């Protein structure tokens with residue numbers, strides 16, 4: 001075999017990166033793969049941009065087609081690279097490619113988090129590979145690390161910054177004092193954001209990736225519908241500042257942890273001690289901590305979004321597929337790391353069952369007894385405090401009759417979320433509590 005024939009679907013940010021990386025490093029990649037990786041066709045909705053790219057790269061032998069089904073049904077193509085995103089057309093195309101006996105490489109975490117069980121099952125039936133390194137933490141080879149490098153371990157938990165857009169937004173808000181909208185627009189311009197950026201800022205993209213990480217870490221089916229998902233849109237500059245004063249950074253963290261009674265699967269803003277390495281991951285960079293019983297804690301860091309970092313993972317998968325083209329399917333690494341008939345049916349725990357510590361910001365009337373009322377309610381739920389901070393009193397607007405108000409910041413020890421919910425309901429009902437209580441979860445990550 002002198003070349004493996006690849007069809008690319010989509011001609012956006014990641015596809016552009018794939019063309020650049022593959023053509024620039026063609027000789028080096030061929031030496032690794034054992035034969036040339038040849039893109040024979042690309043499907044694009046529009047012509048001018050892809051034509052310009054191919055001309056610039058002197059890749060005039062690549063056929064440009066409008067219909068993506070012409071790629072997946074092309075008998076000449078052995079590997080389909082799905083880079084359009086979304087879960088409807090992408091699902092049809094990937095299933096059609098598999099039905100035609102083609103291997104698939106995809107960067108599409110939404111597709112696999114939602115339809116992964118179906119897609120992996122069909123791929124197994126047809127004896128083809130569905131590779132997805134680019135779908136989680138962009139260029140960081142985290143899928144390979146967890147699925148292959150840590151296969152001796154009983155993995156205890158995985159926790160990570162796995163959305164570049166939100167990490168970029170939080171970093172820029174904290175360090176430059178920029179507002180949310182300005183930074184989001186910049187993340188979109190830089191090609192980090194999803195086609196629908198609410199997937200980024202509401203934590204959905206991170207939950208897609210966490211679902212895949214959880215599946216390969218614990219050998220469970222993908223269960224995105226059971227993930228707890230909270231984004232960064234309600235975070236205020238004030239909370240970012242208070243956290244900083246207390247020695248913490250706020251990051252959008254994905255956390256999946258195994259317990260005897262089930263698996264935690266949650267994405268939410270999280271206070272992390274500033275001294276932790278992961279708290280200092282800035283911009284669109286990602287970092288994933290994986291704790292195994294034998295290896296201990298391991299940390300993987302790198303670019304989580306952007307054209308060429310993501311292309312790095314896509315092309316690595318293309319090399320893997322090429323090396324395995326003639327291998328017996330039973331010798332391949334299983335899609336979800338564990339043998340398909342050995343998956344665990346451990347339940348995903350509802351967020352109300354999760355144990356964590358909390359940062360609470362409570363806007364109160366600055367009068368005697370308020371703190372005592374709040375701490376009594378917390379004590380009634382067996383919640384103990386780690387720290388209390390009272391900000392300087394300020395005056396209400398004139399309409400509020402000049403009542404002094406202040407922010408109480410409380411850091412609690414670990415408790416169960418349902419106990420905290422019960423306490424917060426009572427705290428919120430106090431007449432001295434003047435605004436909705438802000439609650440942000442905290443993790444020590446050790």
Ligand SMILES: NC(=O)c1ccc[n+]([C@@H]2O[C@H](COP(=O)([O-])OP(=O)(O)OC[C@H]3O[C@@H](n4cnc5c(N)ncnc54)[C@H](O)[C@@H]3O)[C@@H](O)[C@H]2O)c1
Nearest residue numbers: 010011012013014045083084085107108191192305306310
């Ligand atoms: N941008 C990143 O940093 C990044 C990183 C990791 C994974 N991903 C994933 O990679 C995939 C592609 O992302 P992107 O950033 O390149 O997106 P993009 O919007 O830049 O590109 C998507 C391409 O698909 C094409 N497309 C969309 N719908 C189509 C349709 N119905 N028919 C034909 N073409 C269609 C678009 O025209 C565009 O060319 C997504 O699944 C995304 O989640 C992106």
Ligand SMILES: N[C@@H](CCO)C(=O)O
Nearest residue numbers: 163164165193194305
């Ligand atoms: N929108 C995603 C792209 C990488 O998956 C992010 O910002 O992380």
Ligand code: NA
Nearest residue numbers: 133136138140
């Ligand atoms: Na990756």
